[in-house]
Amino acid sequence: MKRTLLYIIALVLTIAAMGQTLNVKVGNVTYLFPSTQTGEMTYANGETVTIMGKTFSLSDIDEMTVDNASVTDNLVDIAYNASGSATVTVAGNVAQYVTPTISGNHVSIAQTNTDAIDKDEITYQLSGTTTDGEFALDGSYKCTVSLAGVTLTNPSGPAINISNKKRIQISAKNGTVNTLTDGADANESWKACLYSKGQIQLQGKGSLTVNGNTKHAIKSGDYITVKNLTLNLKSTSGDGISCNKYFVMNSGNVTISGVGDDGIQCDFEDDDTVTGETTDHEDENSGNVYIQGGTLNISTTAAGSKGVKAAGTLFINEASTTTIITVTNSGGVDASVSSDLVASACLKADKAIDISGGTLTLTNSGQGGRAINTDGTLTISGGNIDAQTQGSNYGSSNQGGGGFPGGWGGGGNSSSSNHKYAKGVKADGDITIKGGTINIYSKNHEGLESKGTITISDGQVYVQASDDAINTASHLTVSGGYVCGYSTGNDGLDSNGNMYIKGGLVYAICSGSPEVGLDANTEGGYKLYLTGGTIIAIGGIENGSSLSQSCYSANSWNKNTWYALTIGNDTFAFKTPSSGGNGIVVSGASQPTLKSGVTVSSGNSIFSGMGYTDASISDGTAVSLSSYSGGSSFGPGGGGGGFPGGWH
Amino acid sequence: MALVGALNVQAEEYAYLTFETTDGEKASVAVSSLTLTISGNTLTAGSQTFTLSNLSKMYFSNTDETTAIEEITTATLDEAADIYDLQGHKVTKDQMKRGVYIVKTKSRTYKMIVK
Numbered sequence: 001m002k003r004t005l006l007y008i009i010a011l012v013l014t015i016a017a018m019g020q021t022l023n024v025k026v027g028n029v030t031y032l033f034p035s036t037q038t039g040e041m042t043y044a045n046g047e048t049v050t051i052m053g054k055t056f057s058l059s060d061i062d063e064m065t066v067d068n069a070s071v072t073d074n075l076v077d078i079a080y081n082a083s084g085s086a087t088v089t090v091a092g093n094v095a096q097y098v099t100p101t102i103s104g105n106h107v108s109i110a111q112t113n114t115d116a117i118d119k120d121e122i123t124y125q126l127s128g129t130t131t132d133g134e135f136a137l138d139g140s141y142k143c144t145v146s147l148a149g150v151t152l153t154n155p156s157g158p159a160i161n162i163s164n165k166k167r168i169q170i171s172a173k174n175g176t177v178n179t180l181t182d183g184a185d186a187n188e189s190w191k192a193c194l195y196s197k198g199q200i201q202l203q204g205k206g207s208l209t210v211n212g213n214t215k216h217a218i219k220s221g222d223y224i225t226v227k228n229l230t231l232n233l234k235s236t237s238g239d240g241i242s243c244n245k246y247f248v249m250n251s252g253n254v255t256i257s258g259v260g261d262d263g264i265q266c267d268f269e270d271d272d273t274v275t276g277e278t279t280d281h282e283d284e285n286s287g288n289v290y291i292q293g294g295t296l297n298i299s300t301t302a303a304g305s306k307g308v309k310a311a312g313t314l315f316i317n318e319a320s321t322t323t324i325i326t327v328t329n330s331g332g333v334d335a336s337v338s339s340d341l342v343a344s345a346c347l348k349a350d351k352a353i354d355i356s357g358g359t360l361t362l363t364n365s366g367q368g369g370r371a372i373n374t375d376g377t378l379t380i381s382g383g384n385i386d387a388q389t390q391g392s393n394y395g396s397s398n399q400g401g402g403g404f405p406g407g408w409g410g411g412g413n414s415s416s417s418n419h420k421y422a423k424g425v426k427a428d429g430d431i432t433i434k435g436g437t438i439n440i441y442s443k444n445h446e447g448l449e450s451k452g453t454i455t456i457s458d459g460q461v462y463v464q465a466s467d468d469a470i471n472t473a474s475h476l477t478v479s480g481g482y483v484c485g486y487s488t489g490n491d492g493l494d495s496n497g498n499m500y501i502k503g504g505l506v507y508a509i510c511s512g513s514p515e516v517g518l519d520a521n522t523e524g525g526y527k528l529y530l531t532g533g534t535i536i537a538i539g540g541i542e543n544g545s546s547l548s549q550s551c552y553s554a555n556s557w558n559k560n561t562w563y564a565l566t567i568g569n570d571t572f573a574f575k576t577p578s579s580g581g582n583g584i585v586v587s588g589a590s591q592p593t594l595k596s597g598v599t600v601s602s603g604n605s606i607f608s609g610m611g612y613t614d615a616s617i618s619d620g621t622a623v624s625l626s627s628y629s630g631g632s633s634f635g636p637g638g639g640g641g642g643f644p645g646g647w648h
Numbered sequence: 649m650a651l652v653g654a655l656n657v658q659a660e661e662y663a664y665l666t667f668e669t670t671d672g673e674k675a676s677v678a679v680s681s682l683t684l685t686i687s688g689n690t691l692t693a694g695s696q697t698f699t700l701s702n703l704s705k706m707y708f709s710n711t712d713e714t715t716a717i718e719e720i721t722t723a724t725l726d727e728a729a730d731i732y733d734l735q736g737h738k739v740t741k742d743q744m745k746r747g748v749y750i751v752k753t754k755s756r757t758y759k760m761i762v763k
Contacts, residue, residue, distance in 0.1 A: 020661050020679070020708075035662050035679075035708040046689055046701030058691075058700055064684035066665065 304334025318357025539581020
């Protein structure tokens, strides 16, 4: 009995702890002042009463009541009403900073100085449904907008419009479903369905769908970050996400489709000094995009559109979670300015692209489109990348490279104003590959192209293309890793400078004479330098090469057949293509043996199934190899001295 | 029991809402289910009525701090300086009918019920 009594007392006190609250009702706004916080509430001249710093005109007050309503400090609750007007409830401790204006379900809040509570900041919590409402906030301090199951449509403006040029957290409460929709305005009188002049931190374990019908779905005049949130974005004429300074995706699931422009676009803030990446992104205005976790699905269809576009550098790396990025683009070329054609791309960065992790599936089916495109450098050190371009080339070329027939005139200048080639991966700067698994397919042009150098030191690179599989305007160096360049219309690997093969394993396939598997720019005074590694070149190698490592050749090979190249104890099995150049040249750290028609029972599959390292084989017929020293194709000649290397 | 004690500390609850007039007089109103309404120049809190222009402050209190505004049923009106009805209208002694009035004198303010 005594214990029961204690429980009863505890219950009573618990209920009492819920609060004793003075409610001040002004129209559809109710201010909740906990009795423990009010102190003296002062009247002045029979005209006003001031409670916790909030001054009310007495003539505006509809009613004051005292009840046991609980009050959450810092909270401003906005409940939209499908059949009436929105109601707003303001916690007493922030009442003095908040002035709501309500017209139907259009709620506008003016927020003044919140220095006194700035560490906790105000939370605006939105719930309910309306087909004609909005949430507008004007102030100059940080705050949180908590989405607690709100369906908010504004046919005449943005659903959420925040003028604060401060950090705004927009958080979807755990388990809630939230939808924002704006109206269609041909004059683009507003920038986005969800707009903030300041930084936006999108987070929470609920879901948020944003339907932009005038311009962007989400727009910030500053940076945007995404964490945890399930975000679904549509925007009929703008970007899914548009921001300045930088963009960070840490985790969550973001799906962007039905957009009129880019999936995610990050620009510089014109009014601030441009920076690179800074510590903790402090005062950063880099134009960088950082994708370091979560799942990102983007589909774009607009001409010239980009799945992800960074004015600075696009970083894709993996922190503690798996990053999955899927981008499809069918937009084709934006030819609205005929002298400035804009190619579409799944990923595009003006400065650089740096990929060190994640699983990327990139498909561009648009005319002249690219899977990856950067005006600067491309560095890949990890991740699994599947990049495909399936579109045709746009326009015509009058700058074909060097009179080599076949394909689209290898080496044509893709920056020419009258055409855009549908390349798989293209960088105007140097390409450096230090790791990762990269599969590139280009149906109608080059697969992997750099206007600078290409350097591969590790990783697996498989490129299949109708033009040069791998092409560089300058030097190409392979010192490690596994590289396969398979061209159905030109060279396997084509360097317009020198080509250095120092290590690794290179499997090169050309389309047929006069193309070759490994092609350096002999005509320009450059050559292939082979000093190490393992090579298999179907269609041979460039005449006049410098072969410090012995090479061997066979004059013929069988199509669609598994071969095994054994050097010492290492066997690499490879499948020949259905067509290709005449003859085959091989080389390794020691004299190799070659067998045709083998059966592969085990090994590590690479090159999209066209090769096995550490292969176990059976059957097969030995292929007679002759020493090859360059010069006339496949003629006998003394090889250079052996050079240690191998592909490991 | 510790929990009960902890909640007891946090659950500070007041029994009264005390009003203070510009002349320093106080009147406390029980807060249980209390509703305050404003009409014209009058604020009504439960059974108490105040002239807004005479109010200086209000606050929650644990005790009844009433000092001046009293509910009386019999009194002379000789000292009355001002008399207001519940709508805040100023009335004369002759205009007083059955009802509640606020009677202000030089030293006190009364709530008077005319029966």
